[in-house]
Amino acid sequence: MRGIVAYGGYVPRLRLQRKSMVEANSWFNPGLKTKAKGERAMCNWDEDSLTMAVEAGRDCLAGDRPDNVGAVYLASTSLPFDDRQNAGVLATALNFGENMMTMDVTSSQRAGTSGLINALNAVAGQDGPALYVAAEKRRTKAAGPHELLYGDGAAALMLGTENVIAEFLGAHQTAVDFIDHYRGQNEDFDYSWEERWIRDEGYFKIVPRTLEGLFAKVDVKPEDVDHLVMPTVMGAVPKRIAKMAGIREDAVRDNLHANMGESGTAHSLVMLVDALQDAEPGQTVLLIGWGQGCDALLFRTTDALKALSSRRGIKGSLARRREETNYNKYLAFNNLVTQDMGLRSEVDKQTALSALYRKKEMLTGFVGGKCRKCGTVQFPKSNVCVNPNCGEFHSQDDHPFAEIPAKVQSWTADNLTFTPDPPQHFGMVVFEEGGRLMADLTDVDVGGVEVGMPMRMVFRVKEHDDQRGFTKYFWKAAPDQAGA
């Protein structure tokens, strides 16, 4: 049996209120007024597709981390690097070591599901399970409809052949160069065609014939589908597709428009994880991916579903939320407005790639050291043990810090140093097993930090080197909220 072994999810904590977006822009586009309900997930300034992928991946590994992961895939059309394998950064951040296959899957909203089919087909013949992650943070032009419809998010699946929670029953794919939208090379934004054409000539023709192809291959009837996972910003389309295909209307899954928005190539997987969090053993899940053709994948959940350890998933991520009503902040975080950053922002941010390589386990993987002689856990790992009563040379083994619970020992909110989201909170973060770090704090609110506050380390953007197009990542401390 091959299929899904575990799942994880991540949705950024900030939820931009559509009402605020519409209030800012309806003077220009009165048509937006009908779209002011609900909220969309919005990355903090230090989040992107890669950082969300790391969080979703960690969630997927929660409680039961396999020691033999053989492949890491990352699907997205909004990756921080066009040429530097993003999945490789993800694998390094998750400390998988180098003996594995890593691959980015991109260039289409369908990449998330197409890559998944390939990964599922490959996993039976490969050593160890595969971690498959999809993440998306699409930029949209201001004052248009898409910024209201889209949301940022990520989902992760562990694929394997043992302890399968959702068996892969089969898939069918159609490749149709139907251009509902496209994004040309070096372009920041999508260019889209008319919605009614997309609906009538695209969805209503291409999806049904893809489903016909699927049901011809598998021993499942359309009416047996319990969960139809079909992401689309056109909310009424999935019900009509269900009807056309003979799928029960009550199987159609919520597209999470109200509280998250559509997360592009990640959204099929985001909705799938949401469905798996609701599903009972023995249920059939139909997953659809859309984009220059259509993917349809069929899964059946197993009894192992209920034995999966507790995790955040999409539901837990959606529960971890803070309302954001400042549309200007969204514009600034997404580089949609030219801000006066001040002279203090003008420091040269070049990264020495040779140093980053030497210290990749420390910087990307957040690996410190543990002294073999005295047991002291310390960050960074160093040549000489930091314990004043030890001081042994060359005595430290690698010790991963990312999952160690931590607390704030001292902190401040700094209005002087440059940060895209002032004030800069940072403080001495002390780890439960020993070790400490003067760390940037993130996802905190002014007035919300206290000495002794429990923290969880997260992989985030340290800074952007706009001069050279490089993004520098490191780990920060975020409040360890219940369910987070």
Place this chain on the structure above:
Amino acid sequence: MANGIKDKVAILGMGCSKFGERWDSEADDLMVEAVEECLTDAGIERNQIDAAWFSTAIEEVHVGKSGVPLSVALRLPYIPVTRVENYCASGTEAFRGAVYAVASGAADIALAVGVEKLKDTGYGGLPQRNRGVLQSMYWANASAPGSFAQLATAYSTKHGVDAADLKRAMAQISVKSHDNGAKNPKAHLRKPIDIDTVLNAPMIAEPLGLFDCCGVSDGSAAAIVTTPEIARSLGKKDLVSVKALQLAVSNGTEASHNSWDGSYFMTTRKASERAYKEAGIDKPREQISMFECHDCFSVTELVTMEDLYLSKEGEAWKDVLDGFYNADGQIPCQIDGGLKCFGHPIGASGLRMLYEMYLQILGRAGERQLDNPVHGMTHNLGGFPHQNVSSVSIVGRYDG
């Protein structure tokens, strides 16, 4: 312990430029201003100097590296000039180099000059700069006030001091320094302030407001040192000699080991313990007449009073509110205005502190003159509370 530096070296002369936003001056102008006063005070010519130590900290925004800027500014006659940098203790390091050269016998007369020209960045506060190849990839995005502000949260947590009481004590520290600085013609900030102004000032890094932070200034200070014997032979009667010069540098314990609680300076405690021993002082609260501590931020001064063993641990805030450190208190602190008001041109600050102690001991401090001081102490703290360099120096009347 080695027998130490006590009374082996005397100060022959000192000088200090006017500190402030010296829009009119280059670094060499400031150096010459300090050194001319210093040479006049010492009563010697440039060509009598055997060797020089030169301190700057953030040289990338003004003079650049090496000993050359000093040698060129003064047209020194091809003598050894060593540039030193050790964060905010740089000025004291220049002094230490010169003093050790004389004590060793390698030089008869040595010069120490510190300078910093910070006001060419286009904005207030210290220059933003790259922290180094590896550090810039993982150090917190911290300003100096943000790093030091955390002393306050850790201190109030450890000692159970109400945040409002601590904030008031911190404010009183700044009020006291402004009172003192107003009487100093060379000080950068010369306006007395009231406590409500401090308490209501804009927040820089919680809980440090604008008036909890020292000024960023341009300036230079200089010292010429020699042996007491040579000083006497040059006609000097009242001498100020070096009693102790100590330095302690973090080894990463505070930053990486959980034995440090963030509420005090490990380095300052080590340095002051050694300095008192070197100077033969066993009751500092009674024997120290006055001191200049590194009040980069009000809270730094507050915890330093404890790390110098002048106040009991957890009680400095009470001494501050009781006026113990005021100009008319038992141990006047920052009698020249301190970093807070005299200003903080980093490479010059350690020498500036010594300049005030020297003037006070010789009775030349004018309106600020204290009554018969015997021992003056200076303290520098460079870096961050969790990783720093701390110097403690003691000078006093030479009775030999």
